[in-house]
Amino acid sequence: MANPMRIRATTSSGVTEVKALMSHPMETGMRKDSSGAAVPAHHITTVIAKHNDKVVLTAEWGAAVSQNPFLQFRFSGGAPGDKVAISWTDNKGDSRTDEVVLT
Amino acid sequence: MNMQRRSFLTITGSALAMAATALLLPVRAFAQWVRPQAAFEAKGLDATFAAMGGTPEASADITFMAPEIAENGAVVPVNVTSKIPGTTEISILVEMNPNPLAAIFVFPEGTEAAVQTRVKVSQTCRLHAVVRANGKLYGTSRETKVTLGGCGG
Amino acid sequence: MNRNPIQRLLVALILTVPVATVQAREDDIFAEYRAMFGEDNPAELVEMQGEELWNAARGPKQVALDGCDLGLGAGVTKGAYAQLPRWFEDAGKVMDLETRLLFCMERLQGLDVAALRKQPYSEQGQQQTDLESLSAFIAAQSRGLPIAVPQSHPAERAAFASGAKFFNFRGGPHDFSCATCHSQDGKRIRLQSLLQLNSVEGAKASFATWPAYRIAQGAVRTIEWRMADCARQQRLPGLVHGSQVAIDLITYLGVQANGAVLTAPGLKR
Numbered sequence: 001m002a003n004p005m006r007i008r009a010t011t012s013s014g015v016t017e018v019k020a021l022m023s024h025p026m027e028t029g030m031r032k033d034s035s036g037a038a039v040p041a042h043h044i045t046t047v048i049a050k051h052n053d054k055v056v057l058t059a060e061w062g063a064a065v066s067q068n069p070f071l072q073f074r075f076s077g078g079a080p081g082d083k084v085a086i087s088w089t090d091n092k093g094d095s096r097t098d099e100v101v102l103t
Numbered sequence: 104m105n106m107q108r109r110s111f112l113t114i115t116g117s118a119l120a121m122a123a124t125a126l127l128l129p130v131r132a133f134a135q136w137v138r139p140q141a142a143f144e145a146k147g148l149d150a151t152f153a154a155m156g157g158t159p160e161a162s163a164d165i166t167f168m169a170p171e172i173a174e175n176g177a178v179v180p181v182n183v184t185s186k187i188p189g190t191t192e193i194s195i196l197v198e199m200n201p202n203p204l205a206a207i208f209v210f211p212e213g214t215e216a217a218v219q220t221r222v223k224v225s226q227t228c229r230l231h232a233v234v235r236a237n238g239k240l241y242g243t244s245r246e247t248k249v250t251l252g253g254c255g256g
Numbered sequence: 257m258n259r260n261p262i263q264r265l266l267v268a269l270i271l272t273v274p275v276a277t278v279q280a281r282e283d284d285i286f287a288e289y290r291a292m293f294g295e296d297n298p299a300e301l302v303e304m305q306g307e308e309l310w311n312a313a314r315g316p317k318q319v320a321l322d323g324c325d326l327g328l329g330a331g332v333t334k335g336a337y338a339q340l341p342r343w344f345e346d347a348g349k350v351m352d353l354e355t356r357l358l359f360c361m362e363r364l365q366g367l368d369v370a371a372l373r374k375q376p377y378s379e380q381g382q383q384q385t386d387l388e389s390l391s392a393f394i395a396a397q398s399r400g401l402p403i404a405v406p407q408s409h410p411a412e413r414a415a416f417a418s419g420a421k422f423f424n425f426r427g428g429p430h431d432f433s434c435a436t437c438h439s440q441d442g443k444r445i446r447l448q449s450l451l452q453l454n455s456v457e458g459a460k461a462s463f464a465t466w467p468a469y470r471i472a473q474g475a476v477r478t479i480e481w482r483m484a485d486c487a488r489q490q491r492l493p494g495l496v497h498g499s500q501v502a503i504d505l506i507t508y509l510g511v512q513a514n515g516a517v518l519t520a521p522g523l524k525r
Contacts, residue, residue, distance in 0.1 A: 004304045015215070023301045025381060025474075028223070030201070039381055046138065056214045058136060062143045064197060064205035064223045066178040067474045068298035072219035073208070170289035174447075174525040175471040180292035252472070252525045253448040254489040 005098040009084040016078030016102065018049065020071045020086050028063040044069065044088045051075060052082055078102050142204050148231070151196060151203045152240075159233045159242030162187060167232040167243050176224040176249035183218055183232040185241075190216035192235035198244075199228035224249050285447065290523070299392055299469035299521035302384050302476040306393025309386055315365030324360035326353070326394065337398035338518055341507045343409035350415045352506050354480050355498045357390050376497045377481050384475055391467050392476045395520045402517055403463060405510035412507065415500075419508025422501055423454060432490040434505075448525070459512035465522035472525055479506055 006021040022044070029041030047059040049071075056075040071086075078084075085099035142154035152158045168182040183193050191210060196203040205222045216234070224230065224247055231244040310321045310333070326336035327344070341352040347359055354376065361367045376387050384392075407413050426433040437445065438453040452458035466479035477485075480497065483505050487495040495502050 004301050006300050006304065019296055021296055021298055021301055023298075027381070031380070033381065034379070054213075055211060057211075057218075058209040060138045060143075060207045060209075062202060062205050064200050064202065066221040066223055068301060070180075070219070070221050070296050070298075072296075073214065074217065075214040077213065168292070170286075170292055172285050172289060174286040174289050177474070178471045180289070182292070250447050253445055254486075 003096060005086060005096065007084065007086055007098055007100045009078070009100050009102055011078040011102055014078075015074050015076055016051070016084070017074045018072065018084055018086075020049075022069045022071070022086075022088060022096075024067070024069060024088070024090065026063060026065055026067040026069060042090060042092055044090045046089045047071065048087045049073070050083075050085045050087075051078060056084075136209055139207070142207075143202060145204065146202060148196065148198050148203050152233075155194065155204070155233065155240065156235075157240055159231075159240035162234065162241035162243060165232050165234055165241060165243045167230075167245055169230050169245055169247050171246075172248045172250060173224060174250060174252060176226070176247075178221045179224045179230075179247055179249075180219065180221050181230060181232075185216040185234045185236070187216075187234055187236040187241055189237040190234050192233075193218055194231075194233040194235075195220070195222055196231040196233060197222060197224050197228065198231065200225050203231075284449075286525075293523055297469055297521065297523045299396075299467070299476050299523065302389050302392040302469070303396045303521065304393075305384065306389035306391070306396075309390055310393055315361070315367040317364065317366040319365055321357075321360055321364065321390075323364050324357070326356055333394055333397040335398055335401055337395045337520075338401045339404045339406060341412075341415065341503050341510065342406050343411045349500075350409075350411050350503055350507065352480060352503045353391055353394060354387055354478060355503065357387060357394075358498065361386075373497060377477070378475055380474060388467075388476050388478065391478045392521050395467050395518070398518050399520060400517060402515050403460075403510060403513045405507060405514055407511055415504045415507040416511050418500070419504035419506070420454075422505055423508055428490050428492040430491050432492070434486065434490075436490075453509060454512075456512050459509050460516035463509050463513035464516045464518050464520065465524070466520055468520065468522035468524045470524050476521060479509070 003023045005023065008019045010017055024044050025042055026044065027039050027042040029038060031039045033039050041063055043063045044061050044065065047061065048055060049057040057073050080102055082102045083099050084102065085097055087095060087097040089095040139154065142151060145151040145154045164186040166184040169179060173179045181195055183195065185193055192207055193216060194207045195205045197205055200223065206220060208218045210216050227248045229244045229246050231242055233240055233242040313320050322331040324331065326332065327339050327342050328336050337353060340356065341350050343350050344356065351359065358369045358372065362369050372385065372387055376385060378384050378388060407416060423434045435454060437450050441452045443450040451462050453462060466482060467476050470477045480502050483502055484495040
C-alpha cells in the first residue's frame with residue numbers, strides 16, 4: 001500500500017474529533033534534485049472530509065502545506081458505526097480516499 | 104478533479120461554470136465553492152489579501168497558535184480557532200513565503216470553526232490567520248522564528 | 257575490559273538514574289514547537305508500510321518475515337528492537353536490526369538484497385526503502401519498553417569495547433572523533449543540543465528516540481543512518497552499511513542506554 005493515510009476519529013460529548021496524517025511529498029516545485037533540475041510541483045490541492053454522506057470539511061491547499069500533511073478538526077455528531085472518510089486530490093490528478101468507522 | 108465538482112458542472116450547465124472558473128474568482132453565488140487559484144498564486148501579502156477580497160479587519164476573536172521558534176521551518180504546526188459568529192472559512196498565510204496563501208479551510212454548519220495543520224515557513228516572518236465570517240474578512244497574526252539546525256542535514 | 261566492573265557500574269547507574277525518558281532541558285527553546293506536534297507523527301505512516309512488508313509473502317520463496325528471529329524467537333516482534341544489537345548464533349556475529357532484517361530477507365525469503373545493501377536509505381522525494389519501513393515497524397513494537405541491549409556473550413562485550421574505542425577515534429581532515437562533539441555535557445551546535453553520548457544520561461536521551469521521522473529529511477531515519485550521517489559531517493570516509501564499526505557504535509550507545517524507556521519512532525527536526 002503506497003501512500004497510506006492514518007485517520008483517528010473519536011467522539012466525546014456529542015463532538016467527533018478527527019486527526020488525519022496523509023502521506024504526500026507536497027513538492028513546491030522549487031526544490032532542486034541532485035542533478036540541479038527543479039523537481040516539479042506535486043501537492044494536494046483539495047481535501048474533502050465526510051461524515052457518512054455529509055461533507056464536514058473542505059480544504060484547498062497550496063504547496064506550502066507541509067510534507068505528509070496533518071489535519072485536525074471537530075464536527076458535531078458521530079455515533080458508533082458512522083463512517084468518516086477523507087479524500088484528497090493533487091495537482092497531478094491523483095486522488096485517494098480512506099475511511100474509518102466510529103467505534 | 105473531484106467528484107462533486109464534476110457532477111456540479113453537469114447539472115447546472117458547464118458553460119457558465121467554466122466561465123466562472125476561468126475568471127478564477129471565488130464564486131459565492133454557486134452552491135459549490137471554487138478554489139480561488141489567483142489567491143494561491145498571488146505574490147506578497149498585499150496582493151494575496153486583494154485576491155482574497157480585501158485586507159482583513161483585526162480581530163481578537165481569533166485564537167491563533169504557532170510556535171515562537173520553529174526547529175525546522177519545513178513543518179510548523181499551527182492551530183486556529185474562530186469565535187466570530189458566522190465563520191465559514193479559515194485561511195493560513197505565511198507572509199514571506201513566495202506565495203503567502205498556504206491553505207483555506209471551509210466549514211459547513213455543524214463543524215467547529217477550528218483547525219490544526221502544519222505549514223512550511225520559508226524564513227522568520229509573520230503568520231496570518233484570516234477568517235471569513237458573513238462574507239467579511241477578519242485576521243490576526245503572529246511571528247514565527249525559523250532556525251537553522253545542527254550540523255546540516 | 258572484564259565483565260564484572262562494567263556490570264556493577266551499570267547496575268549502580270540504573271538504580272540511581274531515573275528510568276523514565278530524560279525530560280527536555282530547562283533551556284529548551286524548542287519545547288513549544290515539539291509539544292505542538294502532539295502524538296501525530298508522520299512516522300506512523302511508515303510503520304504502517306513496514307507492517308505490511310513484514311506480513312507479506314515475498315521473494316522466490318514466497319514467505320513472510322514472520323519466520324524471522326530478531327532475538328526473541330521466530331516472528332516475535334514485541335520487545336525485539338529493545339534488545340538489539342545482539343549476538344546471533346546462526347549468523348555467527350553481533351547484528352543490529354538492519355543487518356538482521358537483511359539476513360532474514362535473504363535467508364528466509366530468498367530476496368536479492370544487494371541493491372538494498374548498496375542503497376539502504378531513501379533519497380529526498382523517494383519512497384522509504386524496505387529497510388526504513390521495516391525498522392519503523394519493528395521499533396514501534398518495542399515502544400514503551402526498557403532498552404535491554406545484552407552483554408552476556410563475549411562478542412557482545414567485544415562490540416561494546418570496539419564501539420567505545422571508535423567513539424574516541426580521531427580521523428578525517430578535521431581530526432574529529434564522535435567524542436569531539438559528544439563527550440561533554442551542556443554543549444550545542446547552533447541551536448541543537450549536543451548530547452553527551454559517552455554518558456548514561458546522554459545515551460539514554462538519544463537511543464530511546466531512534467528511529468525517528470526527521471523533518472529535514474522528510475523521512476524516517478534509523479540510528480545506523482544517523483551514525484553514517486555523523487561520519488559524513490565529520491568528513492570521515494563513508495560508514496559502510498552493516499559494517500562491524502556501525503554495529504559496534506550502536507552497541508556502545510545502546511548498552512549505555514539500558515533501562516531507558518523507548519519512545520521511538522521519534523520526531524526530530
